[in-house]
Amino acid sequence: MRLVLDQGYYPDGIYTAPSDEELKADIERSLALGxxxxxxxxxxxxxxxxxxxxxxxxxxxxxxxxxxxxxxxxEALQIFLPEWSEIVERDRNHPAVxxxxxxxxxxxxxxxxxxxxxxxxxxxxxxxxxxxxxxxxDTSGYVHVDTDLYDVHDxxxxxxxxxxxxxxxxxxxVFVNYPQEEQYEGQPYWxxxxxxxxxxxxxxxxxxxxxxxxxxxxxxxxxxxxYRGLTSALLENPEICGFxxxxxxxxxxxxxGLYTYGRQPKFPQAAIRRLNSQPAAYEKEEEK
Numbered sequence: 337m338r339l340v341l342d343q344g345y346y347p348d349g350i351y352t353a354p355s356d357e358e359l360k361a362d363i364e365r366s367l368a369l370g371x372x373x374x375x376x377x378x379x380x381x382x383x384x385x386x387x388x389x390x391x392x393x394x395x396x397x398x399x400x401x402x403x404x405x406x407x408x409x410x411e412a413l414q415i416f417l418p419e420w421s422e423i424v425e426r427d428r429n430h431p432a433v434x435x436x437x438x439x440x441x442x443x444x445x446x447x448x449x450x451x452x453x454x455x456x457x458x459x460x461x462x463x464x465x466x467x468x469x470x471x472x473x474d475t476s477g478y479v480h481v482d483t484d485l486y487d488v489h490d491x492x493x494x495x496x497x498x499x500x501x502x503x504x505x506x507x508x509x510v511f512v513n514y515p516q517e518e519q520y521e522g523q524p525y526w527x528x529x530x531x532x533x534x535x536x537x538x539x540x541x542x543x544x545x546x547x548x549x550x551x552x553x554x555x556x557x558x559x560x561x562x563y564r565g566l567t568s569a570l571l572e573n574p575e576i577c578g579f580x581x582x583x584x585x586x587x588x589x590x591x592x593g594l595y596t597y598g599r600q601p602k603f604p605q606a607a608i609r610r611l612n613s614q615p616a617a618y619e620k621e622e623e624k
Contacts, residue, residue: 337372337395337526337577337579337580338371338373338613339375339395339397339528339579339580340366340582340583341375341377341529341580341583341584342362342366342375342583343377343378343379343583345585347597359384360388360392362584362599363389363392366584367392368609369608369609369612370610370613371581372394373389373395373397373432374396375396375397375437375476376398377440378399378400378401379399380398380399380400380423381396381398383430386430389430396433397433398423398424398427398435398436399436399438399440399476400423403440405439407452408455412455413455413459416438417459420462421462421466424467428467428469433470435471435472436463436467436473437475438459438463439456439459439476440475441475441489442456442475442478443478443513443514456474456481457481460472460483461482471485473485473487477489477513477528479513479518481518484524485525485526485577486520486521486523486525488511488513488527489513489528490511491530491582492530493533493549493566495562495564495565498530499565502527502569502573503573505573506573506574510525525577526577526578526579526580527579528578529580530566530570530579530580530582531566531567531582532548532550532581532583532592533548533562533563534547534551534552534553534592535553535559535602536552536591546591547589547592548591549582549592550562556603560603560608564611567611567612568611568614571614571615571616572616576616576617585597594608
């Protein structure tokens with residue numbers, strides 16, 4: 337999985353695309369950078385987007401907009417589960433959908449997102465009943481309860497320490513976001529959020545409304561080198577089955593996209609495509 341995070345925002349319509357052509361164009365922009373799919377993040381995307389994903393061979397994870405859901409309250413399940421069930425039943429016939437991820441970044445001790453295993457376990461189980469043909473990630477990143485794939489979120493901006501963290505996996509030392517709360521159980525493993533490099537050419541250093549992860553690169557070349565280091569660390573690791581870079585385009589105050597909010601490329605497409613298209617370690621093994 338060479339995926340990119342797509343939040344489905346548009347400058348004018350916010351959650352509403354200006355046209356069917358633009359839904360298709362977002363997929364084509366992603367493919368032009370060497371990605372083969374996306375995490376459709378914190379939004380239920382419209383069926384026409386999934387139609388174009390089907391037609392263009394674009395792999396997507398279906399997700400609900402769960403941010404702020406008080407899963408420590410019993411009534412939350414009464415609201416969330418019927419909505420999520422309707423989403424899965426509506427979209428499960430789209431071949432582009434390769435898996436389901438109902439929740440994002442639930443974890444213990446965090447106010448309104450306080451983690452409750454029973455909530456997560458119930459949603460996972462119902463999702464498997466509604467669609468037994470696809471893998472389910474209970475909650476992306478942070479604390480897993482029951483999950484078919486194990487994913488983590490990691491915004492370390494240093495390619496050296498980033499690489500070392502996952503090299504340790506080869507010796508059996510597995511990175512998890514909250515080791516005191518969960519245990520890796522041998523599932524296929526991937527990094528479903530990383531990068532998010534802040535790149536906003538011409539913006540003042542004191543611009544507090546805009547943000548991205550890490551120190552802003554001093555040049556386009558520095559950005560590309562950081563991107564190369566982070567992405568190569570994942571592609572070259574035989575224990576990792578995929579990645580998802582944050583993110584496809586800038587969104588409101590988030591200026592860590594590979595395209596601007598207006599869908600203009602920030603970098604030469606060929607440069608990003610070459611880095612994303614490198615053969616992964618396990619692909620090299622299969623060729624042998």
